[in-house]
Every structure is written in C-alpha cells, then in structure tokens.
Amino acid sequence: xxxxxxxxxxxxxxxxxxxxxxxxxxxxxxxxxxxxxxxxxxxxxxxxxxxxxxxxxxxxxxxxxxxxxxxxxxxxxxxxxxxxxxxxxxxxxxxxxxxxxxxxxxxxxxxxxxxxxxxxxxxxxxxxxxxxxxxxxxxxxxxxxxxxxxxxxxxxxxxxxxxxxxxxxxxxxxxxxxxxxxxxxxxxxxxxxxxxxxxxxxxxxxxxxxxxxxxxxxxxxxxxxxxxxx
Amino acid sequence: xxxxxxxxxxxxxxxxxxxxxxxxxxxxxxxxxxxxxxxxxxxxxxxxxxxxxxxxxxxxxxxxxxxxxxxxxxxxxxxxxxxxxxxxxxxxxxxxxxxxxxxxxxxxxxxxxxxxxxxxxxxxxxxxxxxxxxxxxxxxxxxxxxxxxxxxxxxxxxxxxxxxxxxxxxxxxxxxxxxxxxxxxxxxxxxxxxxxxxxxxxxxxxxxxxxxxxxxxxxxxxxxxxxxxx
Numbered sequence: 001x002x003x004x005x006x007x008x009x010x011x012x013x014x015x016x017x018x019x020x021x022x023x024x025x026x027x028x029x030x031x032x033x034x035x036x037x038x039x040x041x042x043x044x045x046x047x048x049x050x051x052x053x054x055x056x057x058x059x060x061x062x063x064x065x066x067x068x069x070x071x072x073x074x075x076x077x078x079x080x081x082x083x084x085x086x087x088x089x090x091x092x093x094x095x096x097x098x099x100x101x102x103x104x105x106x107x108x109x110x111x112x113x114x115x116x117x118x119x120x121x122x123x124x125x126x127x128x129x130x131x132x133x134x135x136x137x138x139x140x141x142x143x144x145x146x147x148x149x150x151x152x153x154x155x156x157x158x159x160x161x162x163x164x165x166x167x168x169x170x171x172x173x174x175x176x177x178x179x180x181x182x183x184x185x186x187x188x189x190x191x192x193x194x195x196x197x198x199x200x201x202x203x204x205x206x207x208x209x210x211x212x213x214x215x216x217x218x219x220x221x222x223x224x225x226x227x228x229x230x
Numbered sequence: 231x232x233x234x235x236x237x238x239x240x241x242x243x244x245x246x247x248x249x250x251x252x253x254x255x256x257x258x259x260x261x262x263x264x265x266x267x268x269x270x271x272x273x274x275x276x277x278x279x280x281x282x283x284x285x286x287x288x289x290x291x292x293x294x295x296x297x298x299x300x301x302x303x304x305x306x307x308x309x310x311x312x313x314x315x316x317x318x319x320x321x322x323x324x325x326x327x328x329x330x331x332x333x334x335x336x337x338x339x340x341x342x343x344x345x346x347x348x349x350x351x352x353x354x355x356x357x358x359x360x361x362x363x364x365x366x367x368x369x370x371x372x373x374x375x376x377x378x379x380x381x382x383x384x385x386x387x388x389x390x391x392x393x394x395x396x397x398x399x400x401x402x403x404x405x406x407x408x409x410x411x412x413x414x415x416x417x418x419x420x421x422x423x424x425x426x427x428x429x430x431x432x433x434x435x436x437x438x439x440x441x442x443x444x445x446x447x448x449x450x451x452x453x454x455x456x457x458x459x460x
Binding site for chain 1: 243
C-alpha cells in the first residue's frame with residue numbers, strides 16, 4: 001500500500017492454507033468514491049455519528065467520510081496501512097487489531113467493516129465474543145455495516161473442495177485460513193470468516209445484534225446493516 | 231491466461247524460494263502493439279524470416295508477427311497458453327519446453343525470447359548447452375532476440391540479500407529459483423536466469439553466438455540481439 005502511494009503498481013497476494021493463491025492490485029485500496037461499487041456507495045447512506053473503520057486499509061472509506069464531516073477513527077493491524085492513511089490526510093488512525101479495540105476508544109455510532117472485513121471476526125466463536133464487546137462500545141442505535149462474501153455462491157472446484165474439508169472438521173464452509181504476502185513480507189496465518197445470510201443470523205443470535213437491511217447487487221458479496229435488537 | 235481470455239481479470243503469482251512473491255496481471259500477456267514498451271517495438275524491427283517464439287504465452291508477439299506475414303511457430307510449456315494462442319488465431323503453436331525444441335521443428339531465422347524469457351535458459355551451463363543446440367536449428371544469419379533484466383540494477387534489500395546468498399554458493403547473482411502460482415495451480419520449482427550484459431557475453435563465449443545490438447531504454451530490462459559469429 002505504502003509502495004503504491006510512492007508510485008509503484010503493486011499486488012498483494014492472499015495465500016490459503018491449501019495452496020490456493022489470489023492477487024489483488026493495491027490500487028483498489030485507494031479507489032475514490034466514483035469508482036466504488038454500488039454496494040459501497042449505498043452502504044455510505046447508513047453511516048451516522050462517530051465512526052470506527054475496522055481494517056481501514058489505505059483509508060478510502062474513512063477519508064471519504066472525514067471529508068463529509070464525520071468523526072472517524074480508522075484502525076488497522078498494519079503499521080504501513082496506518083502510515084498511508086495519515087499521509088493521505090486521515091486525522092485519526094491507529095495501529096490496532098480488532099481484538100484490541102475496547103471502550104477506551106470511546107462510544108461509536110457506526111462500525112464499518114467493508115472490504116469483506118466481516119472476515120476479521122475470524123471464527124463464529126470469536127465473532128460472538130467480539131460482537132458482545134462491540135455492543136458495549138456503541139450507542140443504543142448503533143449500526144455495524146459489515147461486508148462478507150456468501151461462500152456458497154461459487155462453482156470453483158478448489159473452493160468447493162475447501163468447503164468439504166471444512167465441513168468434515170465441523171467448521172463453517174466459508175472459514176478460511178489465510179495469510180497475506182507481499183514481496184518478502186508475510187503476515188502470520190489467520191482465520192477469515194465468510195458467511196451466508198443464514199449463517200450470519202445464527203452467529204448474531206444472542207449477541208444483542210440483528211440483521212437489518214442487506215445491500216446486495218446480485219454479487220456473492222453483500223453488505224449487512226447490523227443493528228441492536230430493540 | 232485462459233481465464234482472462236474468458237473475461238476474468240486474473241493475476242499470476244511468481245514465488246521465489248526465499249519466500250518473496252510478486253504478482254502480475256494476466257492482461258499484460260494480451261497487450262497489443264500500441265501498448266508495448268518502446269523496447270519491444272524496437273525489437274520487432276530485428277525479426278526476419280521464420281520465427282520461433284520461445285515461451286510465447288498468450289501469443290502477443292507471435293500474433294503481431296503473423297499478421298505482418300511472418301511464418302511463426304509459438305512454443306510454450308503451458309497447455310493453457312497454447313490453447314489461448316490457438317483461440318486467438320495463432321496458426322502454429324505447440325506445447326513444448328525450450329529444452330525439447332529440436333531440429334525436427336525446421337530451420338529458423340529468428341528466435342524470440344521476449345518477456346525476459348532469456349531466463350528460461352535456467353542456468354549458465356544449461357544456457358550454453360541450449361545455445362549450441364539452437365545454433366544448429368538456425369540459418370547462418372539467424373538472430374536470437376532475447377530479453378533479460380540486469381539483476382544488479384536494484385536497491386531492493388530482499389533482492390540484494392538473494393544475490394549474496396547466490397554468490398556464497400558460487401552462483402550468478404541473478405539466478406533465481408521460482409515457481410508460478412495461480413489459484414490452486416503451481417508449476418514445479420525451476421531456475422530462471424537474469425544476467426548483466428557482461429555476464430551475457432561470458433555465457434555466449436564459445437557457443438558460436440555473440441551480442442550485437444542491445445536495446446535498452448534506461449530500464450534494468452534490456453533486449454539483446456544475439457547473432458552468429460562470423
């Protein structure tokens with residue numbers, strides 16, 4: 001990301017623990033509003049109040065919202081991502097994994113998890129634990145605007161084989177163990193969770209959160225606007 | 231490549247044996263003449279007679295030359311690459327690694343190794359062995375139009391560390407061991423050779439071949455027009 005900011009076109013590689021690889025251009029972290037998907041544009045309409053952008057990357061959503069007058073804090077596990085956000089003008093950005101976000105950050109009205117960052121919850125059990133914690137860091141009418149990919153909407157034999165492997169171990173099909181590689185850098189391996197709408201509802205049950213509107217433009221990827229149960 | 235032809239933007243990942251990764255968009259295999267580097271455009275001026283395009287990929291150079299009336303045979307180790315070439319209209323294309331190219335393919339006037347395909351020679355010893363064989367598959371005034379990257383023109387600490395590792399083992403700095411990964415596919419590991427102009431001249435010595443013009447537009451990557459010694 002930081003290299004891209006410095007003028008190089010670069011690609012990040014996502015490696016799954018079965019050897020499947022996929023690369024993404026870093027430029028996508030920098031795209032501005034006009035180039036966003038209709039899904040992300042619609043998602044912005046649900047943002048209100050104080051915003052926590054979880055896994056903010058190069059800050060594309062945070063910067064947009066800051067320009068529109070929102071009070072935004074971007075957090076990301078990557079120091080280079082946060083450096084990039086600050087160089088691009090984001091006022092509040094901190095190196096912090098989701099698991100360490102706590103009440104000392106203040107009370108938020110919107111939690112943003114776009115860029116399929118619902119996956120950062122890792123596993124259903126961790127998701128529930130973190131959702132309960134996030135419940136207490138947010139106002140009564142707070143929203144989590146979370147993006148994920150419905151893992152069942154694929155015909156790729158490599159993905160389908162991975163689903164079977166997961167099911168044999170009693171895991172949700174869309175739970176993947178991945179690491180991100182770039183040049184000589186590699187993150188540790190981590191769990192990344194992708195869920196169908198039904199699975200999402202099951203995970204939320206008992207956490208105080210519930211699915212409101214779902215933003216879906218006929219893509220396997222969708223955004224759920226998650227609200228507090230009344 | 232084939233997936234790209236089918237409409238998906240895809241990226242190929244090059245993994246080096248020290249864990250360094252780099253991704254490239256498959257679209258670059260398809261770029262047409264207008265979008266080529268000045269180096270490749272100039273290289274085309276040195277093509278004559280019957281052409282063997284070694285590691286032809288999706289056929290961007292072969293198809294250009296075929297349209298210009300040249301008799302071109304494209305070879306590539308990848309069946310999907312050859313399938314892609316044929317679908318795109320290349321008349322003569324065969325699945326074949328460089329090491330298996332022999333006199334039964336006929337006599338060539340131009341051997342094309344663009345896309346830094348000089349690297350396919352693998353090691354200096356293999357390069358010399360193959361150059362001697364290619365000498366006997368070519369006409370008296372034949373040319374090898376070969377592209378490589380001067381490995382010394384880098385400041386990347388990861389590359390410089392790899393050079394030191396190579397030198398400690400008595401190897402040329404620019405000899406890398408890599409594999410290509412895409413989705414769940416991975417090629418076997420193979421040697422890929424990148425040489426400076428001085429190293430290139432040393433490798434050619436005694437093979438019957440010599441460096442003629444060098445096409446270099448201030449990039450670390452250059453094209454050598456290699457000719458038979460008179």
